[in-house]
Amino acid sequence: MGQLSIPKSLYELNHLSDRWEAKKTSHRSLRMLLILALIGLGGNACRGLGSREHSPQSLPPTPTPGTFIQTLPSKRGGLRGQILIPSGTSIRLFVYLARITWDSKGGQGAYLLDPSISPWTEIGPDGRFHLLTVEPGDYIILVGSSPEGAIPLQVGPGRAYIVRVRAGEVLDIGVWPSPIR
Amino acid sequence: MNMRMILVVLLIGVISIGLAGMAQAQSATNQVWTSSITYYTPSDTSGTLMISFYPEGSGTPITLPPITLAPHKAGSLFVGGVSELGSFTRGSAILSSDVPVVATYVQFAAPPETNNYGRLIYSGFDNGASTFYIPTFLKRQFGSTSLMGIQNLENFDAEIRVRFYAVGSSTPTDDRVYIVPGGSSIIIPANDISRVNLPDGFNGSVVIQANRQGDSSTPARVVASAQETDDNGRGAYAFEGVASGANQIYMATMLCNAFGTGQTSYYAIQNISLSSSASVRVFFYDTSGNLIGQTPVQPVGPGNKWSVNPCNYISPGVSGSAVISATGAPVVAVGKVKDNIGMATAFVGQVVGGTKVVAPYIRWAATPTSEWRTYVAIMNVGTGNATNIRVLYYDGNGTLRAQHTVASVDNPLPPFIKRNTNPQVAGALDGSGTFGFAPPGGAIEVLSDQPVVVIVRAQRDLSPPLGSVQRFAEDYNGTIINP
Numbered sequence: 246m247g248q249l250s251i252p253k254s255l256y257e258l259n260h261l262s263d264r265w266e267a268k269k270t271s272h273r274s275l276r277m278l279l280i281l282a283l284i285g286l287g288g289n290a291c292r293g294l295g296s297r298e299h300s301p302q303s304l305p306p307t308p309t310p311g312t313f314i315q316t317l318p319s320k321r322g323g324l325r326g327q328i329l330i331p332s333g334t335s336i337r338l339f340v341y342l343a344r345i346t347w348d349s350k351g352g353q354g355a356y357l358l359d360p361s362i363s364p365w366t367e368i369g370p371d372g373r374f375h376l377l378t379v380e381p382g383d384y385i386i387l388v389g390s391s392p393e394g395a396i397p398l399q400v401g402p403g404r405a406y407i408v409r410v411r412a413g414e415v416l417d418i419g420v421w422p423s424p425i426r
Numbered sequence: 427m428n429m430r431m432i433l434v435v436l437l438i439g440v441i442s443i444g445l446a447g448m449a450q451a452q453s454a455t456n457q458v459w460t461s462s463i464t465y466y467t468p469s470d471t472s473g474t475l476m477i478s479f480y481p482e483g484s485g486t487p488i489t490l491p492p493i494t495l496a497p498h499k500a501g502s503l504f505v506g507g508v509s510e511l512g513s514f515t516r517g518s519a520i521l522s523s524d525v526p527v528v529a530t531y532v533q534f535a536a537p538p539e540t541n542n543y544g545r546l547i548y549s550g551f552d553n554g555a556s557t558f559y560i561p562t563f564l565k566r567q568f569g570s571t572s573l574m575g576i577q578n579l580e581n582f583d584a585e586i587r588v589r590f591y592a593v594g595s596s597t598p599t600d601d602r603v604y605i606v607p608g609g610s611s612i613i614i615p616a617n618d619i620s621r622v623n624l625p626d627g628f629n630g631s632v633v634i635q636a637n638r639q640g641d642s643s644t645p646a647r648v649v650a651s652a653q654e655t656d657d658n659g660r661g662a663y664a665f666e667g668v669a670s671g672a673n674q675i676y677m678a679t680m681l682c683n684a685f686g687t688g689q690t691s692y693y694a695i696q697n698i699s700l701s702s703s704a705s706v707r708v709f710f711y712d713t714s715g716n717l718i719g720q721t722p723v724q725p726v727g728p729g730n731k732w733s734v735n736p737c738n739y740i741s742p743g744v745s746g747s748a749v750i751s752a753t754g755a756p757v758v759a760v761g762k763v764k765d766n767i768g769m770a771t772a773f774v775g776q777v778v779g780g781t782k783v784v785a786p787y788i789r790w791a792a793t794p795t796s797e798w799r800t801y802v803a804i805m806n807v808g809t810g811n812a813t814n815i816r817v818l819y820y821d822g823n824g825t826l827r828a829q830h831t832v833a834s835v836d837n838p839l840p841p842f843i844k845r846n847t848n849p850q851v852a853g854a855l856d857g858s859g860t861f862g863f864a865p866p867g868g869a870i871e872v873l874s875d876q877p878v879v880v881i882v883r884a885q886r887d888l889s890p891p892l893g894s895v896q897r898f899a900e901d902y903n904g905t906i907i908n909p
Contacts, residue, residue, distance in 0.1 A: 343504065348481075348488045351510060355479035355488040355517070358504035360866050361822075362493070385508065392504060392866075396536075404512040 323377040323415035324364075324408065328388055328423050330372050336390045338425060340374045341365045343397075345383040345407065356385050360392045372423075381412045388424050396424035452893070454543055454655035454662040455571045455617070458536040463519070463550075465529040466500040466786035466820070466869035468907055473525030478609070481507050482516040485583070485607030495525060498824035500786060500867035502532075518577045518611035521550065528784045528905040533653070533664065544770065544898035545798075546653050546664035547787065547884060549905055554579040555669035556645030560632035560652045561696035561731055561760040563590060565616035567629045570654040570661070576604075576634060577611040577649050583639040584646035588614065590622065591729045592630040596700075598729075599624055605639055606648075631696045631731045634667070654762075654772065660895050661770035663762070666903070671698040671756030672777035676749060678805035678844050678881040679761060679773065679901065680710055682735075683742035687897070688766040693734040693748070693775070697726040699755035706757060708734050712746040715840040726757070747805045747844040750775060761901075768895030769885065773903055779807035779877030780906030786869045787884065787902070788819065789862035790849035794887040797863065801883040802847045802904075804832055804839075808876030811838035815874040817847045819854035822867025828854035833874075841876075872904065880904030 330338060342365065343358035357363070368374045368388070385405045389395030398406040398421055410416055467473060473495045478487035490505070507515035521529055529550035535543035554577075563572045578584040584606050589598040600623050606612050614621045616628065632652075638644035650667030681691040697704040704726045710719040719740035726732045736748065750759050759775030783804075791797030806812045815833035820826055830852035833839035849861035849868070862868025872880055885899035 344491065345508060346479075346488050346490050347510075348486060353481045353484065353488065353515065354508050354510070355477075355481075355490060356504075356506055356508055357477065357490045359493060359501070361501055392502070400512060403514055405508050405514060407508070407512055 320381070320412050321378045322381050322410035322412050323375065324379055324410055324418065325373070325375045325415055326418035327372045327420045328368055328374065329420060330368065330423050330425075334423075334425070338368045338388060338390055338423070339365050339395070340368060340376065341387040341389070341392055341395050342376065342379065342384040343387060344380070345385065347383070354383070358387065358392055377415070379410045381410050383407055383409050386418070390425070398424060452659055453657060454660055455657045457539060457543055457655070457662075459533045459546070460536045461504070461506070461531060461533045463503045463505060463521070463529050464501070464532055464787040464867075465503065465521070465527055466784060467495045467498065467523070467525050467527045468782070468784050468871055469495070469525035470497050471525060472496050473523050475521060475523045475527060477503070477505060478520045478522070479505060479507060480518045480520070480609045480611065482518070482613065483607065483610055485581075485610050487520070487609055495523065495527070496824045498820045498826070500820055500822050500824070500862075500869035502866060516613060518575070518609070520609065526907060528786050528907070530787045530902055532787060542892060543660045544662045545884065545900050546662050547900045547902040548651050548664040548666050549903050551649040551666065552905075554647035554649045556636050556647060558634040558648055558650040558667040558669055559671070559696055559698050559758050560634070560650060560667050561758050562654075562694040563616060563628070563630055563632045563652065564654060565624045565628040566626045566657055569657055569659060571616050571657055572652055572654050573613065573615045574632065574650060574652045575611055575613050576606065578606040578608055578636065579647040579649065580638070581608040582646070583607050584636045584648065585639045586612070586634060586636045586646070586648060588622075589633045589729070590624060590628070590630055591633070592628060593731060594727070596728050596730065599628065599630065631694070631729065633698070633700065633729055656770070659768075660892060660898070661768065663770050663772040663900050665760050665772040665774050668758040668774060670777070671758045673752050673756055674749060675757060675759045675775035675777060676747075676779065676805055676807045676842075676879045677759065677761050677775050678747055678803045678879050679763065680736055680744075680746045680748040681763060682737040682740055682744045684745045689763055689769070690735065690737055690765070692762045692764070693750065693759050694731050694762070695726065695734065695750055695757050695759045696731040697728060697752075697755050697757055700728050702755040703727050704752045704755035704757055706732060706750065706752045708739075709749045709751065709842075710736055710740050710746060711748065711842050712744055713844060715843050718744065718746065728755070747842060749842055763899075763901065765897070767897050769897045769899040771883065771899050771901040773881050773901040776879040776903060778906070779805075779879045780908070781874050781877055782907040782909065783872040783874075783878060783880045783904040784869065784907050785872075785880060785882045785902075785904040787882065788849060788868040788870050789884065790855060790860055791863070791886070792859040795889040798884050798886045800848065801885070802870065803844050803881045803883070804847065804872055804874075805844040805879050806833075806839045806841050806874075806876050807879055808841055810876060811840050812874055812876035812878065813838045815839060815845075815872065815878065817852060818871040818873065819849060819852050819861065820869050820871070821862070822865035827861065828852040
């Protein structure tokens with residue numbers, strides 16, 4: 246399996262959109278996936294649909310058949326991925342999404358994580374997480390045992406990994422090493 | 427909609443992982459900090475909170491989605507700046523709401539160092555002034571280095587003049603003018619020679635004056651905060667700048683070798699007059715209502731500061747309060763507390779008390795080492811005994827969890843004396859023995875028949891210790907709510 250580079254920025258994300266389209270699951274694709282999943286039970290119907298490898302030692306996620314057997318609420322999007330949690334980690338870890346609001350020019354933004362309203366979910370024992378009722382927009386993804394100690398996924402020192410969630414789509418961010426060590 | 431402005435200067439507002447500086451062991455000065463805003467509304471009705479984020483150097487705010495505030499809700503927000511390229515950026519924030527809101531700004535070491543350093547806490551401002559004072563500013567002095575943030579509250583560009591006075595000198599060591607766009611802020615680290623040129627070992631105070639750019643006759647409102655961090659240690663604390671001085675300053679925390687760990691408070695007292703000397707004296711009180719000591723009258727020159735250690739005037743092992751009295755010129759003061767197990771805190775001396783004081787960051791962990799605990803000091807600054815002081819504990823949902831009667835007719839609190847409360851003695855803990863964690867958020871309202879000042883101590887013990895450091899702690903001031 247070839248190794249893809251991690252998008253460095255929203256700018257690059259936008260310009261990589263063509264590539265990313267193949268890794269996103271649109272509403273239409275959801276319906277198709279539902280069929281595929283039903284047909285493919287016992288196999289791996291989702292292989293190659295959204296997995297990317299971010300480090301040589303990481304393994305591509307193997308989505309559980311039926312992962313997409315859900316209908317996204319209209320005007321909502323989704324996000325999924327896998328965090329490679331170091332063995333021996335005993336604390337519960339969560340994924341939090343901090344919504345970005347851009348200025349009118351789009352060059353500067355501010356993010357807000359409000360634990361009472363921001364999307365979050367617990368990371369499963371296998372490192373996978375799914376968030377399926379996310380308001381469309383740009384987000385920073387943070388991982389931690391609480392919002393206060395959460396660490397953003399980064400594409401480089403001091404550089405956030407920014408994702409764009411679109412209505413009716415589930416964005417697969419692939420496999421990431423855990424920022425919690 | 428009647429929006430009330432709550433102002434919070436975000437001193438750093440940066441999340442950054444993997445910088446070279448991160449690898450430098452045990453230097454809070456070189457640590458990367460991240461932040462949260464902890465808020466509370468004392469309103470009985472629901473409202474809406476708006477946050478405007480100003481990237482550093484920019485006068486154009488980014489307005490974040492509105493947040494619905496339930497009555498008496500306490501919560502935390504994590505706000506920061508980010509560029510299109512993903513870089514985390516510095517900035518400042520203005521909170522506004524249609525109901526009263528108070529806020530504290532909590533900075534903690536960026537992960538994964540979060541639990542390896544102390545926290546910095548200071549209160550938000552509800553107004554600004556054209557003149558601000560920072561009573562203490564250090565550069566590699568006493569093992570610490572300062573950093574200051576100044577925010578321009580106007581919608582026009584401001585010329586902000588900042589003068590740095592060394593102890594004993596009436597001539598500024600450095601005298602700079604910074605141009606700051608409306609709503610934006612400037613960060614001045616003492617060790618950044620591009621912003622200020624101070625010698626190593628600088629120990630002094632700062633005077634800030636602001637006016638409209640190119641128009642010295644039009645004042646510009648600003649707010650300012652400062653932090654001090656250990657150059658080769660884990661200590662870190664922050665405090666608000668002060669907009670005006672007074673001839674009487676109230677210090678709700680006064681310690682001399684207290685609590686078995688050598689906790690001692692140190693006061694930095696700044697004469698804010700640039701032309702007149704002040705004659706300053708400090709009076710020390712215990713918790714039993716006794717005046718237990720006082721300093722001689724000390725002359726303090728224009729713009730200068732005087733440092734006071736209570737242990738030079740009272741017996742050790744005391745926890746109490748103090749009153750700073752000045753004639754000839756008004757003064758401002760900052761209190762710092764240090765001990766022999768690593769803790770370091772700061773708070774601002776207060777010139778006036780209130781009959782309703784709010785503290786938005788109240789927590790109680792099940793154990794002293796598992797998370798943070800807060801302890802509250804309440805000082806009567808009125809002219810008579812306080813006979814009705816009640817402390818109301820609200821959780822993150824806005825539910826009243828407990829009410830603690832701190833003073834009553836049968837148990838009055840005399841003038842200038844302090845008394846304490848915390849979630850445990852108030853009976854505010856949940857079934858897990860905690861307060862403020864589930865649901866996240868906790869706050870208090872202090873209601874009194876005499877004006878009081880409030881200081882909150884947040885602390886966490888370390889197990890195992892980090893070298894010689896066994897405890898992190900920080901103090902912040904309660905905020906007066908005017909009826």
